[in-house]
Every structure is written in structure tokens, then in C-alpha cells.
Amino acid sequence: MIYLSVFVLLFALELTYFRIAKKFNIVDRPNSRSSHEEVTLRGGGIIFYFAILLYFVIANFSFPYFVLGLTALAAVSFLDDLYSLSNKIRLSIQFVAVLFLAIELGIISMEWYFLLILFVFVVGVINACNFMDGINGITAAFSLSVVGLLIIVNLNEAFIDQRFLYFVLLSIIVFAFFNFRIRARCFAGDVGSVAIAYIMLFMIGCLVIKTNQLIYLLFLTVYGIDTIWTILQRLINKENIFDAHRSHLYQYLANEAGYNKLLISFSYGVIQFIIGLFVIFIANCDTNIQILFTVILLAIMSTFYLKFKKFIVLRYVKR
Numbered sequence: 001m002i003y004l005s006v007f008v009l010l011f012a013l014e015l016t017y018f019r020i021a022k023k024f025n026i027v028d029r030p031n032s033r034s035s036h037e038e039v040t041l042r043g044g045g046i047i048f049y050f051a052i053l054l055y056f057v058i059a060n061f062s063f064p065y066f067v068l069g070l071t072a073l074a075a076v077s078f079l080d081d082l083y084s085l086s087n088k089i090r091l092s093i094q095f096v097a098v099l100f101l102a103i104e105l106g107i108i109s110m111e112w113y114f115l116l117i118l119f120v121f122v123v124g125v126i127n128a129c130n131f132m133d134g135i136n137g138i139t140a141a142f143s144l145s146v147v148g149l150l151i152i153v154n155l156n157e158a159f160i161d162q163r164f165l166y167f168v169l170l171s172i173i174v175f176a177f178f179n180f181r182i183r184a185r186c187f188a189g190d191v192g193s194v195a196i197a198y199i200m201l202f203m204i205g206c207l208v209i210k211t212n213q214l215i216y217l218l219f220l221t222v223y224g225i226d227t228i229w230t231i232l233q234r235l236i237n238k239e240n241i242f243d244a245h246r247s248h249l250y251q252y253l254a255n256e257a258g259y260n261k262l263l264i265s266f267s268y269g270v271i272q273f274i275i276g277l278f279v280i281f282i283a284n285c286d287t288n289i290q291i292l293f294t295v296i297l298l299a300i301m302s303t304f305y306l307k308f309k310k311f312i313v314l315r316y317v318k319r
Contacts, residue, residue: 003166006054010174014047018186026082028187040184043081044175045139045192048199049074051171055164062161066202069100073126073198077190087242091123097198098122105205122201125220128227129197134246135254135261136184140176141269143196146219147172149276150203159210160203168199180262211283215290218279218297222272225301226250229309249309256316 021041028042049070056067076093079085098119102108133139151165178185207216230248234241246255253259282293
């Protein structure tokens with residue numbers, strides 16, 4: 001009953017936010033860089049933050065530093081949705097949020113170079129999830145995949161309160177109800193994509209620390225492949241990687257090739273889920289097998305990605 005109550009409450013909070021967004025004209029208007037054609041409410045992903053606040057209260061204020069970091073990120077991202085803040089402000093808050101994350105995970109005392117790697121990785125993933133939030137349903141599908149995998153792992157080897165996972169899952173389902181549509185009622189906005197990225201990183205961080213298995217980072221493979229190769233290609237073309245663009249594979253598929261956006265989003269989620277199931281199985285093997293699996297997986301994924309993207313670009317973009 002508690003999960004049903006939480007679902008209803010989150011649903012009501014989302015509808016309440018819609019009323020506020022309409023009143024204050026918090027909308028996403030299509031432009032030359034957009035993958036949509038209608039004016040759509042922005043910031044519906046704020047429901048991810050509300051879910052964590054509900055858990056925070058019900059669970060006797062568990063994970064306070066994580067919640068502080070998430071609050072800072074959600075606040076600056078929501079302001080960015082409204083006013084387009086500078087990169088310096090956003091990155092500064094993101095680094096502060098990573099500091100809170102390190103404190104919550106109990107790794108703040110690690111060597112400085114490990115913390116530097118952590119800061120770069122977390123900020124990179126946060127911004128990657130933000131860049132990838134460009135078509136209907138992709139954030140919902142990918143997040144459902146990752147959280148579903150984490151729930152499967154947690155049922156066999158508990159690394160976090162199961163309620164935390166279910167609260168996040170329910171918030172994604174609520175968001176998907178309004179976003180996973182041909183004509184979405186809302187977009188996640190920066191507040192949503194950044195918040196869910198931080199939440200997923202916290203959960204995966206808890207899992208990696210509990211099991212001492214870095215292989216679980218492969219739960220982010222699909223987003224990672226599309227983001228890293230797109231950034232590298234833009235750097236080669238001497239483009240500003242912080243400027244808005246439509247050069248991710250999913251964007252070419254949706255805009256230039258004209259494939260169904262929901263099918264693309266669904267495919268990204270399914271591919272990640274299948275990869276995740278293999279990861280869960282391989283996590284029980286020795287380190288050498290895990291390394292071999294990782295190398296082969298990334299090589300296959302990268303090769304397929306580059307060849308398929310080249311085919312799409314040659315056929316639909318450079319005509």
C-alpha cells in the first residue's frame with residue numbers, strides 16, 4: 001500500500017507542477033536544434049527529485065549528503081531551464097555535488113588523484129545524460145533499464161534500501177506516462193536529466209563499493225558510447241562541445257532518418273538492459289574474465305556504433 005500511495009502522490013505532484021509550469025510559461029519552444037515541433041512543458045523530470053525527498057522523510061532522513069548534493073543540482077538545473085545559466089555556474093555546483101556524493105559514499109579520504117578521477121567521471125556522466133535527453137522517452141527508457149538492473153542485483157545482494165530503488169522506479173514510471181508519447185506532455189528538462197543521472201550514479205556507486213566490482217559501471221554503456229564518440233567526432237571537426245547540436249546517433253535517427261522516436265528510445269533502453277544482464281552474470285566471474293568481457297563489449301559496441309552512424313550520415317544527412 002505504501003508504494004501505491006507514493007505512486008498516487010507522485011502523480012499528483014507531477015500534475016501540480018504542470019499547472020505551475022503553465023502559469024509561469026515554463027515551456028520548451030522548438031528551434032533549429034530541437035527534435036520536437038510543438039511547444040511542450042519543460043521540467044517534468046523534477047518528479048525524480050520529489051521522489052527522493054519523499055524517501056528522505058520516510059526513511060528517517062537517510063543519505064543526507066546525497067540529498068544535499070541532489071538539491072543543489074536540482075536547484076541550479078531548474079534555474080538553468082528558466083534562465084540559461086553560464087557553464088561556470090553549472091560546473092561549479094556539479095563539483096560541489098560530487099563532493100557531497102564522495103562524503104556520502106565514504107570515499108572522501110581517498111587519494112587526491114582517485115577523487116579527481118571521480119569528479120571528472122561523475123560530472124561527465126551528469127552532462128552526458130543531459131546531452132542524451134533529446135527525444136521523447138529516451139530518459140525514461142534508459143533510466144527504467146538501469147534502475148531495473150539495480151533492483152535485480154539488490155534482490156540477490158542488497159547494497160541499498162530496496163525502498164529507495166522502488167521510489168525512484170515509481171517516479172520514472174510517472175514521468176514516462178507523460179513523456180513516452182508521440183506528443184509528449186512534458187520534457188525532463190535539465191532538472192530531470194541531471195537529477196536522474198546523479199541518482200543513478202549514487203546507486204551504482206553504492207553497488208560498486210559494496211561489491212568492489214567496477215564492472216557495474218557498464219550499466220551506463222549505451223549512453224557512454226553515444227556520448228563519447230559524438231564528443232570525439234565534434235572535437236575532430238573543431239566544434240564547441242558545449243554548444244547545442246543534433247549530432248548524436250539517436251538524433252540522426254529521429255530527425256534526419258525519420259525513425260519513430262519512441263522506437264529509438266525503447267531500443268536504447270532494451271539494448272542497455274540486455275548488456276546489463278550480461279554484466280550481472282559476468283560480475284560473478286574472476287577479474288580477468290571481467291576485463292576481457294569489458295574490452296570485447298566496448299570494442300563491439302564502438303565498431304557497430306561508428307559503422308551504423310556513418311551509414312545513417314551518408315544516407316540521410318549528406319545528401
